[in-house]
Amino acid sequence: MCGIVGVVATSMVNQTIFDALTVLQHRGQDAAGMVTSHNGLLCLRKDNGPVSEVFRTRHMKKLHGNIGIGHARYPTAGTSSSAEAQPFYVNSPYGISLAHNGNLTNTAKLKREVFESDLRHINTTSDSEVLVNVLAHELHEEGKLVPTPEDIFNALERVYKRIEGGYGVVALITGYGILAFRDPDGIRPLIYGSRETENGTEYMVASESVALDAAGFKIERDIRPGEAMFFDVKHNVHQRQCTPAKAARPCLFEYVYFARPDTVIDSISVYKARINMGDMLAEKIKREWADHDIDVVIPIPDTSRTAALEIAQALDIPFREGLVKNRYIGRTFIMPGQTVRKKSVRQKLNPVPFEFKDKNVLLVDDSIVRGTTSKEIIEMAREAGAKKVYIASAAPEVRFPNVYGIDMPAAEELIAHNRNVEEICELIGADRLIFQDLDDLIKACIDEKHSDVREFDTSVFNGHYIAGDIDKNYLSSLASQRSDAQKEAVESKSSNDMMHPM
Numbered sequence: 001m002c003g004i005v006g007v008v009a010t011s012m013v014n015q016t017i018f019d020a021l022t023v024l025q026h027r028g029q030d031a032a033g034m035v036t037s038h039n040g041l042l043c044l045r046k047d048n049g050p051v052s053e054v055f056r057t058r059h060m061k062k063l064h065g066n067i068g069i070g071h072a073r074y075p076t077a078g079t080s081s082s083a084e085a086q087p088f089y090v091n092s093p094y095g096i097s098l099a100h101n102g103n104l105t106n107t108a109k110l111k112r113e114v115f116e117s118d119l120r121h122i123n124t125t126s127d128s129e130v131l132v133n134v135l136a137h138e139l140h141e142e143g144k145l146v147p148t149p150e151d152i153f154n155a156l157e158r159v160y161k162r163i164e165g166g167y168g169v170v171a172l173i174t175g176y177g178i179l180a181f182r183d184p185d186g187i188r189p190l191i192y193g194s195r196e197t198e199n200g201t202e203y204m205v206a207s208e209s210v211a212l213d214a215a216g217f218k219i220e221r222d223i224r225p226g227e228a229m230f231f232d233v234k235h236n237v238h239q240r241q242c243t244p245a246k247a248a249r250p251c252l253f254e255y256v257y258f259a260r261p262d263t264v265i266d267s268i269s270v271y272k273a274r275i276n277m278g279d280m281l282a283e284k285i286k287r288e289w290a291d292h293d294i295d296v297v298i299p300i301p302d303t304s305r306t307a308a309l310e311i312a313q314a315l316d317i318p319f320r321e322g323l324v325k326n327r328y329i330g331r332t333f334i335m336p337g338q339t340v341r342k343k344s345v346r347q348k349l350n351p352v353p354f355e356f357k358d359k360n361v362l363l364v365d366d367s368i369v370r371g372t373t374s375k376e377i378i379e380m381a382r383e384a385g386a387k388k389v390y391i392a393s394a395a396p397e398v399r400f401p402n403v404y405g406i407d408m409p410a411a412e413e414l415i416a417h418n419r420n421v422e423e424i425c426e427l428i429g430a431d432r433l434i435f436q437d438l439d440d441l442i443k444a445c446i447d448e449k450h451s452d453v454r455e456f457d458t459s460v461f462n463g464h465y466i467a468g469d470i471d472k473n474y475l476s477s478l479a480s481q482r483s484d485a486q487k488e489a490v491e492s493k494s495s496n497d498m499m500h501p502m
């Protein structure tokens, strides 16, 4: 669930892109990159690591130009090698750099086509490198020395016909402008805004509205499903609907976990959705467990806080911050392997024993995916002297792999796969476990007043895949390529790290 950003400005963009990437860091903490363009030359810096480590002063000084794109990576395809950090670059035609959030679901077929028909070389295992080559090929087919926005959109219409999956993309076409486009279902988010300066209007496209807020851009609107926008170097904005217009079906997991609460996706406030999730879950507790004996509600920081506070209020039970988070440790779920995820839960969260001792606690999390966090925290709660440990999840059971840009490739790694609530409860060691119902989660996210979204990509909860040809064979080959065990084996053999140095 990477973070992407593109900026067309009237002065140097490096700091604005850096700032935007730090605000999008929660979407990807493994690698970061930026490309800027100055007098027809590109400046590229990318590497593994968080934004603040990848861009040192010495790099920032060299990132010249008033136009650029940036990326914060959470690997969901290929490997974690720094060679797969983004943006990706191809020199022909024009010099194209591309940053991608999401996952293509027909990468294998595209990779063959790119090699056999388009006569292009792919040097990594990244789906995003394939994507930049498909775009480059179709632009080349237009055959224009000086492409107009119409030429670019014509090429992009053919790209849409070739690629499948979930994607939000920004691409810098050297000397011409920034192209931004979103998948036909709007699974991945993409929004743009403007900022007035003495020298004219500046534009920013980003994965989340918080990036625009932080940099002082006024939100214009979300990019629509299947829509492309082109911000040219003269700051003109061009637009084309490249696939049939329809309401977005955004990824439900963005609202549950990925996005920052102060973000608004497709006119739905993530914060409001999380409040509603808390309300709905409290209703379920009242309905199904009227005689509960909960003494205190404790959130598992960070993401569950909003819903947990709401549950405590609705149940009229004290809310306590019984777990303290180390603010210098990143998000566990998006870490690249199970060993590091497990270790980091204990490094990241520490109990305040006083809040647990001799109490029946209701722990609240936004989601239980592999069960890594809940298992550890329940153990901690018991060690801290809790009498009973209950746990509630603001999302339903995650039972199916994700194929659109969340790294959950193997059903067997999901704690709820082929298990019922009692079995999951036993496995994580809780005294009682309550999951949100899917219908309630959907209701919690719908905002009829502000947004036309009525449906979501709910695939991880019900196995209903809305884009691409996702069948059993696809899922089993994905699992065999990207399960935790397989990834660890590949990463240990990877010799790519010396590629693409800067």
Ligand SMILES: O=P(O)(O)OC[C@H]1O[C@H](OP(=O)(O)OP(=O)(O)O)[C@H](O)[C@@H]1O
Binding pocket: 257, 300, 301, 302, 303, 304, 330, 331, 332, 333, 334, 365, 366, 367, 368, 369, 370, 371, 372, 373, 374
């Ligand atoms: O069942 P699991 O596989 O452990 O995954 C679910 C947990 O991972 C996430 O937390 P994370 O630490 O990534 O981020 P947060 O600090 O934003 O809550 C999420 O909020 C859950 O706590």
Ligand SMILES: NC(=O)CC[C@H](N)C(=O)O
Binding pocket: 001, 002, 003, 028, 073, 074, 075, 076, 077, 078, 084, 100, 101, 102, 103, 104, 126, 127, 128, 405, 406
């Ligand atoms: N999380 C993402 O959006 C990842 C983008 C791309 N599939 C990669 O692995 O680099």
Ligand SMILES: [Mg+2]
Binding pocket: 300, 301, 302, 303, 304, 365, 366, 373
């Ligand atoms: Mg969490």
